[in-house]
Amino acid sequence: MLEKENTEENVKVNEELNTKKEVQNSEVVKTEESQKEVNIDCLINENDNEMKLKFLQYFPDKETRERIINSLEHKIAPELYRLVNLAQKMIREFIKEVYKDIAVEKQESINIVFNTTNIKYANFKKAYNIDIDYKKRNLLISEKRKFQQNKVLGYIIHGYAHLFSNIKYTKNNNSIIEEGNADIFTDLVINTYIEKHPHENLGFHIEMPYSIESAYIDENSIERTRLYALSKLKIDKKMLLEYFLGDKEKFIKAVEGENATETDINNFNLKEFYNKNKFAFEDIDEKSIYYLKNYILPLYKLQNLVADIDILKEGNNPTEVVEKYFKGEKIDKMDPEKLEQIIRLIKQININNDKIFLPLNQFLFEEFNKLTDMEKKMSCEVIIENTLIMLKYKEVSIYCEKLITEIIQYLINDLERGIKLNKNNKILQRIEELDDTFGMENEDAEENIKDLLSYLRAKIEIASNGHITAEIFFKRLQSTVKNSLNIERNEELAGYQTIREELKGITK
Amino acid sequence: MEEKDLILKEIENEAKNELKGKINETAVGYIKVLNKKIEEKAKEKGIDFEIKEKEGKQID
Known part of the structure; x- marks a missing residue:
């Protein structure tokens, strides 16, 4: 039904259509206010998506709008047809899971994007994987990735996320939110689908949990941390879809508060966000999808463990943090399980952001130097177990070689003297957990330690079983x-x- | 090829080598991280070079 004030536009529609084609036995819609007739069939038969979308606003009834949207045209390269269909199916299922009853406007946005986006492979001169043109509605995927179907699927869904977000493109969106959310959207869509269809043969392998390979480290860390907080209120997925398909302002207010400004959303503050959302970070679940590709949640988890000091900044000394956690105890008294937890968290942070902590590989050397010879001999089992943890996480400097071999020799001496160990199974298990290399950057040192550990293992087994x-x-x-x-x-x-x-x- | 282009090509190769082992070329956003590195290195060498985002386009 056309509105009175749009009568001029209505004349325009007819003029445009009639100059292109003759009207033949077409369906006619009579408006209440106007006697003008609008030729829906002609509009639908046009090969001009932009014109259809332009005049869509004048057709408020659902059925007509659906007809127009379904008539939109796009081209998918044949070799991408199967993957694009799969991506669209995955997205629709995810959205259905989040919105039992999706708003018409949001459903239309999805259909418009799917029905207007042209997708094909392209030969890029630069190191692009995806190239999106919002005005031409093109999504190009690098031809070089053709045979990595799991990656191409991720690119398509990531691309669709950007297209949903920019359906009414006016200017480029804030990169942190846009890229972080596009990655999260991709992960959620694919993981949700595979959990619901675990035996479906996609034709290629997907490593679970799926997480799109991404260079957006800060973007993912910040947005995943924001969404983790929202997940405690069970509104994370709804708000993510609100960002892409609805009102971005709603998303911004949900993550940063009712009075949030653009500055707040652009400048994520580690400490402020932690303090404002402490309820959400009391017991951080490492299995959460928001924990992947995220250095902030492990940092918050570590902050919870060492509440006495502020580590939500750059340049922390890991030795000081560990000392604080163990309340000044030396390595001969540190509980290995707790030490492993701290070291693991520091490593998770370092992998994605090497500015939060200074290098960790001096920690063991510094700890060894605090021990007396008597302490080394009396507590060699605990010291070896803690050393094996540091070797497992490849945080041992070359300067520790002599100290490590000395400690191992103390334990071997004890075994040869027939002294019974308390931790033989634990030490054997820790040795099994080691990789081939310890990251010491000196092959001879590593070989030396490996040989001694091998000898120690044999000694422990003989002591336990009587023989190998x-x-x-x-x-x-x-x-x-x-x-x-x-x-x-x-x-x-x-x-x-x-x-x-x-x-x-x-x-x- | 102009001298500036040759230097930029060299910088690009340096930047790619520095990213090897840290971020794969197949990662979404690789190009942006690479471009940022190239800009920083060009600045260090006193070369005026900036990669501008194109309106209406998104590369990843």
């Missing part, structure tokens, strides 16, 4: 073969069989 069992021996052999030899599986199995038979021959 065939089972332990073969487990060790398989681990060595797997890690250091490039050998066919059949050859490997034949080798073990030969050794078994030879050993039987010897024992006879």
